Amino acid sequence: MKLIPIIFFACAGCSFAASAQKDFQKKYQSQLILAEPGAVIELPEGTFTLTNTLSLEGKKKITIRGKGMDKTILSFKGQTDGAEGIRISDGSDILLEGFTVQDAKGDAIKAMHVTGIRFHEVKAEWTGVPGPANGGYGLYPVQCQGVVIDKCSSIGASDAGIYVGQSQDIVVKHSTAFHNVAGIEIENSLRAEVFENEAYENAGGVLVFDLPDLVLKKGGQVKVHHNKIHDNNYVNFAPKGNIVASVPSGTGLLILASKEVEIYENDILNNQSVSTGIISYFTTGKTIKDQAYDPFPSAISIHDNRYERKPGLPVGGDPLGLMVGKKFGGNTPHILYDGIKNPSLLDASGNWIAGQCIAIVNNKNQSIVNLDAANNFKNMALVEEGFNCNK
Amino acid sequence: MLRVILLGTLVLIGSVSFIGVNRNAYPQKLSDWQIFEDKLSLLHPKPGVVPYTLNTTLYSDYAEKARFVRLPAGTSVNYKPRGVLDFPIGTLLIKTFYYSADFRKPGINKKIIETRLLIREANEWKAITYVWNDEQTEAFLEIAGDDKQVSFIDKEGTTRQVRYVIPNQNQCKGCHNVNDILEPIGPTIGQLNGKLAYSTGVRNQIDYWKAHKMLLNVPATKSIPKTAVWDDPATGDLNIRARAYLAVNCAHCHRREGPAQTSGLFLNEEEKDPTAIGINKAPVAAGKGSGGRMVDILPGDANASITWYRMQTQDPGERMPELGRNLVHKEGVALVRDWINNMK
Numbered sequence: 001m002k003l004i005p006i007i008f009f010a011c012a013g014c015s016f017a018a019s020a021q022k023d024f025q026k027k028y029q030s031q032l033i034l035a036e037p038g039a040v041i042e043l044p045e046g047t048f049t050l051t052n053t054l055s056l057e058g059k060k061k062i063t064i065r066g067k068g069m070d071k072t073i074l075s076f077k078g079q080t081d082g083a084e085g086i087r088i089s090d091g092s093d094i095l096l097e098g099f100t101v102q103d104a105k106g107d108a109i110k111a112m113h114v115t116g117i118r119f120h121e122v123k124a125e126w127t128g129v130p131g132p133a134n135g136g137y138g139l140y141p142v143q144c145q146g147v148v149i150d151k152c153s154s155i156g157a158s159d160a161g162i163y164v165g166q167s168q169d170i171v172v173k174h175s176t177a178f179h180n181v182a183g184i185e186i187e188n189s190l191r192a193e194v195f196e197n198e199a200y201e202n203a204g205g206v207l208v209f210d211l212p213d214l215v216l217k218k219g220g221q222v223k224v225h226h227n228k229i230h231d232n233n234y235v236n237f238a239p240k241g242n243i244v245a246s247v248p249s250g251t252g253l254l255i256l257a258s259k260e261v262e263i264y265e266n267d268i269l270n271n272q273s274v275s276t277g278i279i280s281y282f283t284t285g286k287t288i289k290d291q292a293y294d295p296f297p298s299a300i301s302i303h304d305n306r307y308e309r310k311p312g313l314p315v316g317g318d319p320l321g322l323m324v325g326k327k328f329g330g331n332t333p334h335i336l337y338d339g340i341k342n343p344s345l346l347d348a349s350g351n352w353i354a355g356q357c358i359a360i361v362n363n364k365n366q367s368i369v370n371l372d373a374a375n376n377f378k379n380m381a382l383v384e385e386g387f388n389c390n391k
Numbered sequence: 392m393l394r395v396i397l398l399g400t401l402v403l404i405g406s407v408s409f410i411g412v413n414r415n416a417y418p419q420k421l422s423d424w425q426i427f428e429d430k431l432s433l434l435h436p437k438p439g440v441v442p443y444t445l446n447t448t449l450y451s452d453y454a455e456k457a458r459f460v461r462l463p464a465g466t467s468v469n470y471k472p473r474g475v476l477d478f479p480i481g482t483l484l485i486k487t488f489y490y491s492a493d494f495r496k497p498g499i500n501k502k503i504i505e506t507r508l509l510i511r512e513a514n515e516w517k518a519i520t521y522v523w524n525d526e527q528t529e530a531f532l533e534i535a536g537d538d539k540q541v542s543f544i545d546k547e548g549t550t551r552q553v554r555y556v557i558p559n560q561n562q563c564k565g566c567h568n569v570n571d572i573l574e575p576i577g578p579t580i581g582q583l584n585g586k587l588a589y590s591t592g593v594r595n596q597i598d599y600w601k602a603h604k605m606l607l608n609v610p611a612t613k614s615i616p617k618t619a620v621w622d623d624p625a626t627g628d629l630n631i632r633a634r635a636y637l638a639v640n641c642a643h644c645h646r647r648e649g650p651a652q653t654s655g656l657f658l659n660e661e662e663k664d665p666t667a668i669g670i671n672k673a674p675v676a677a678g679k680g681s682g683g684r685m686v687d688i689l690p691g692d693a694n695a696s697i698t699w700y701r702m703q704t705q706d707p708g709e710r711m712p713e714l715g716r717n718l719v720h721k722e723g724v725a726l727v728r729d730w731i732n733n734m735k
Contacts, residue, residue, distance in 0.1 A: 026535040033534050033560050052536065057561035058571070081538070081556050083713040089564075089650065090571040106678065106708035112650065113571055135708055136678020142653050159678045166653060213655040213666060214675060215647075241674050241681030241697065286673055289666045 021049050029054055037061040043099055047073040053082025059091045066099025069121045069153070077103040077127075084110045084135075085124075092116050103127055107137040108157075117141050118148040126156030130179045132239045134158040138180065142166055143216065150174055158237060159244050160185035160207070164192065166216035172197060181238040182207050182247060183229075188219045198228045203236035203316075204244070204251035205229035205271060208258045211243060212281065212290035220259040220299075229253055230269040233315045246284055248273045249316030257281045257295050263302045268334070273314035273321040275307050275334035278358060283338045283373045296342035300358045307334040307365040324369065327380055335360055337383075338373035352389070360387035421506055421521040421530035426461065426485055432503055432527040434487055439464065441605065442589070443596055445582040446618040446626070447639045450720040451488065452553050453545070454504065455497065459485040460578070462605060470608045472616055473661075475575050482511040484575055488555075493544040504539055505557050506530050509567070509575050516573045518563035534560040553718050565714055566643045568650050576643045581618035618660075621726060633730035634660055636723055637668075640712060656687060669698050670734075677701075680709040690734035699728055 029052075031041050037060045045067040054074070056062060064086075066072025076085045085104035088094055088111040100123040101108040108124035111117045124138030138154030141147045142165040152175040154161030161180035164170050170192035176199075177183035183199030185207040186192045199205035206229055210219045229252045238245040247254060250273025255261055257280055268275050281288060281295035288295055311330045314321030324332055337358065345356040352358070360368055368387060372379040418424060422431055429435045436442060440461045448456065462468070463481035471477060478484075486507045492500035503523045510517045521530035522537055536559030545551050558565070567573045583596045597615060600606035609615070619627030621636040642659040644651035654675050657667040666672045669687030674680070674697055682700035693699040701711040703724045710716060 026537075029559050029561075030535040052556075052559075053562075055559065055561040055565075057564055079707055080554070080717075081707060081714070082562075083708060087561075089561075104708070105706065106680075112653065132679055132683075134679070136676060136680070140676075142676070159676070163676075165676065211675065213672060215652050215655070239677075239679045239681045240683040241685045242677060243673065243675075287671070289671075 021051065024048050025050050025052060025054070032056045032059075032062075032064075035059055035062050039063070040065055043067070043072045043074070045071045047075055049075050049078060050085070051076075051078055051080045053079075053084050053087050055082075055087045055089070056091065056094065057089050059094070061093045062091070063095040063097065064099075065095075065097045068098045069100055069123045072099040073102055074099060075102045076105060079103075079105040082106075084108065084140075086110070087112075088117065089113055094118070095120065096122050098122070100125055104135045106135045107140045108135060108154075109139050110137070111141040112143055114141065114144045116146045117144050119150070119152050120148075121151045123153040123155070124157065124161065125154070126158075128156075130156045130158070130234070130237055132158050132237050134237075136242075137161075137163045138177075139163065140165070141170075145169060147171070148173075153177070154183075155179050157181065158239060159242055161202070163187065164189050166214060167192075177205075178202060179234060181234075181236055181244045183232065185209060185244075186219065186222055187211060188214050188216050190216075190219055190221055192219075192222045194222070194224045195226045198230075200228070200231045201234050202232045203234050203238070203249045204247040204254055205232040205268075206253045207244070207247065207251075208253075208255045208261050209243070210257040210259070210281075210294070212288055212293035212295070217290070217292055218259070218294065220261070222258060222261045223264075224253065224262070225264045225266060227266045228269075229266055229271065232271045233273075236316065236318075243284070243286075246318075248314070248318035248321045250274060250314050250318075250321060252276055254279070255297050255300060256284070257297055258300075259294070259297065260299045261297070261301070263300075264304045266305045268305055269308045270310055272309055272312060273316055273318065273324070273332070274336050275309060276302060276305075277336045277338075278302075279336075279338040279371075279373070280340040282340055283371070294342070296340065296345070297358070298342055298345050298352075298356045302335065302360045303362050305363045307363055307367075309334065320371075323377060323380070324371075328369070333367035333369040333382060334363075334365060335368045337368060337370055339370040340374050357389040358387060359389045417519055417532060419532050421523075424483070424508070426459065426483070431529065432523075434503075440485070441600075441603070442587065443578065443583060444585065444587050445577045445639075446585045447582070447621040447632075447635045449576070449639055449715075450723055451715045452555055452718050453494075453543070453551070453720075454488040454490060454555065455501070457487045457489070458577070459483075460605075461485065467605055467607050468600075470580065470606055470610065472580055474579060476578055476580070478511050478575075478578075480511055480513055484509040484578065490541050490543045490555075494546045495544070495548065502541060502543075503527055503530075504541065504555055505533075507563075516567070516575065518567055518573060519560065520557060520563075522557055533557065536560075536562065551718070556715065556717065558714060562714055565650060566712075568643070570648045576639075579618070581616040582639075584615055584617040585620070622722060629726075629730050629733060633726055634658075636726055640723065644712075669696075678708070679706075680711075682709065688731055688734070691732060693728040693731040696731050699724070699731060702727060 040063040043066040083106040085101040092115040097120040126134040136159035138157045138161040144167040147170040157180040160182040161177035183202040252268040252271030254277040313325040461483040466479040489503040522533045523530040619635040637658040638660040646659040689695040
C-alpha cells in the first residue's frame with residue numbers, strides 16, 4: 001500500500017522534469033522569434049537540457065547572454081531534432097556571450113549569412129572521451145561578414161573547434177581549443193587575424209585552408225600571430241571523408257592552398273609530426289574538378305616564430321609522417337613544404353614573380369624540408385636556400 | 392495568506408502563454424481564417440478555396456497532406472514554366488498534415504496534427520502554423536514548435552510510432568528560403584501538371600485552373616513542363632524520378648540560392664554539373680555525416696555514398712533532411728539507392 005504514493009510522486013517528478021525542459025525550450029525559442037532590435041535574451045544560471053535547435057532568424061541587434069561560460073550550460077545531450085545546438089541565420093549585429101553549448105548532435109553554434117557576429121566568452125564542448133560521434137564544428141560562422149571570436153573555447157569537435165568558413169573580416173583572439181581534430185580553422189575566408197590564442201592537444205592546431213567546389217572560392221589575407229600552438233599530437237578522430245581526416249596527428253599549423261598568409265611570432269612547440277606544413281591541394285591526393293579553383297599556396301610568409309619539438313618519430317601513423325620519419329628518423333624538420341608551385345606565378349628562370357614567393361625566415365630552430373611531392377616524394381630533402389624571396 | 396500568494400504565483404506561471412505577444416496580429420485560431428466549412432476536421436473548403444496536389448511531394452515522416460490555395464476574389468496567376476508561381480498579394484497556401492489510422496484505408500479515422508499557412512503579404516511571404524487540439528475541433532497558432540506522438544498502421548499493415556515534430560517559426564525558413572527570402576516550394580507548373588479528383592470529377596489541375604480563370608496565358612498542353620511522379624515508372628526513367636525526388640526533398644536547401652549553398656551540393660533538377668549533384672564529390676562540412684564515406688555519390692555503389700548514408704541514418708546530427716524526418720523514408724531511400732547503383 002505504501003508503494004503507491006511513492007510511484008505516484010516518482011512519475012509526477014519525471015513528467016514535471018520533461019515538461020520543464022520543454023517549457024525552457026519553448027520559452028527561449030519564443031523570445032528568439034519575437035525579439036525586436038536591441039533585445040537582450042538573458043539565459044539564467046544553471047544547466048538546461050534542450051532537445052531541439054534554438055534558432056534566431058532574420059534579426060538585427062540581438063544579444064543572447066548567459067551568466068557566464070561555466071554558469072549557463074545548454075546541454076543537448078538528449079537532442080532529438082535539429083542539426084545544431086544554436087543556429088543563427090540571415091541577421092546582423094548579433095552578440096553571443098557567457099554560456100556553454102554542450103554535446104550538440106551536430107554543430108554546436110552555427111551562424112550563416114550574418115553581418116556582425118560576435119562570440120564572447122562562449123564555450124562549445126563535447127563531454128567524455130573525444131570521438132567521431134561528436135558533432136563536427138564548435139563555433140561555426142559560415143558566409144558571415146565581420147566575425148569576432150574572443151575569449152572563447154572549444155573542446156572535442158570531430159572536425160574543427162573554432163571554424164570560420166567562407167567569411168570575411170574575421171578576428172579570432174584570446175581563445176582556447178583543445179581535444180578537437182582541428183583547433184582553429186580558417187577556410188576559404190578573406191582577411192582573418194588569429195592572435196593570442198592557445199591551440200593544444202588537437203590533432204592539428206591551426207589550419208588555413210582553401211578548398212574547391214565552394215561558393216566563396218578564394219580565401220586569403222590571413223595573419224596568424226602570437227599564438228601558442230603546442231602539443232597537437234592528439235589522435236585524429238575525424239570521420240573519414242572529411243578533409244580534416246587527412247590532417248596528420250602531430251600538426252601544429254597547416255596551410256593548404258591559401259594565399260597571402262603571414263605567420264609570425266607564434267610559439268609552435270612539441271607538435272611532433274608537422275610543426276608547420278605548406279601544401280597544395282594536389283598533396284591531399286583528392287582530385288580537382290573545379291576549374292575556378294587555385295590549388296596552390298602562394299604569397300606565404302613565416303617569420304619570427306619559435307619552433308621546438310621533442311626528439312622522436314612523428315606520431316600517429318599518417319603516411320606523410322611515416323615517410324618523413326623514415327627519412328629523418330627522430331629529428332623531423334619543423335617546416336614541411338610540398339614544393340609544388342603555381343607555374344603561372346614563376347618567371348622564365350623558375351623564380352617566384354614579385355610578391356608571390358614563400359618566405360620562411362628568422363624563425364628560432366628553423367628547419368625546412370622540401371617534400372618533392374610532385375615527383376612522388378623521390379627527392380625529399382632538407383633545404384636552406386630559396387625561402388628568403390630572392391633577397 | 393502565504394498559501395494564497397503561492398497559489399496565485401502558480402496559476403500565473405501555469406497560464407503564461409509561450410505564444411507571447413502576437414505582433415503580426417494573426418488570428419489565434421485556424422477557424423478564424425474562414426477556410427473550411429462544416430465541421431473543421433472534415434477540411435471541407437469554402438467556395439474559393441481550391442484543393443491542389445503535387446506530382447512529387449516532400450516526405451514528412453509519412454504524414455499525409457491536404458493542400459488548398461485561396462486566391463483573393465477576382466485575381467489570378469500568370470503562367471510561368473519554371474519556378475514557383477507568382478501568386479498575387481493576399482494569396483493563402485494551406486497545408487494540413489494528418490495521419491490516417493490505417494494507411495490501407497486512407498482518410499478514415501485521421502488524426503490531424505497541424506495546418507500550415509503561407510500568406511502572400513505586400514512585400515513578402517509569411518509562414519505560420521496552427522496545431523490541432525486532441526479533440527480535433529480547433530487548431531491554435533504556435534510559433535515555438537512542438538512535437539506529437541503519433542501511431543499509425545503503414546501500407547504493409549505494420550503499426551508504426553513517430554514523434555512528429557512541428558517546426559518553430561524560424562525553422563519554416565530553414566526550408567522555405569531563396570536568398571534568405573521566405574518562399575513557397577511546391578506549386579510550380581511542372582508539379583501542378585497532373586490529375587486531381589475534384590468534387591466535380593477528375594481533371595488535370597492546369598486545365599482546371601485555366602477553366603476557372605485562376606491561371607492565365609497558358610500555352611499549348613504539350614509544351615507545359617511536367618515533373619515526374621517519383622514512385623510511378625510510367626512518368627519517367629530511374630534517373631528522372633530520382634532527380635525529381637531529390638529536387639523536391641533536398642533542393643530547397645541544396646541549390647545555389649538555398650541555405651545549404653555552403654556545401655557545394657546542388658540537387659535542383661536544372662543542375663547539370665556532375666560534381667555539384669555529388670558524383671565523386673568530397674564533402675565540405677559534413678562532419679560525422681560523412682559516415683566514413685569519401686564522396687557524396689560513388690557511381691555504382693550506394694552503400695559507399697554519403698547521399699545514401701545520410702538518407703537512411705536516424706542520428707539528428709547526420710540525417711538528411713535535417714528537419715521533418717524522424718522515420719527513414721524506405722521507399723525514397725530505395726529509389727536513390729537504385730539510382731546510384733545503376734550509375735556508371
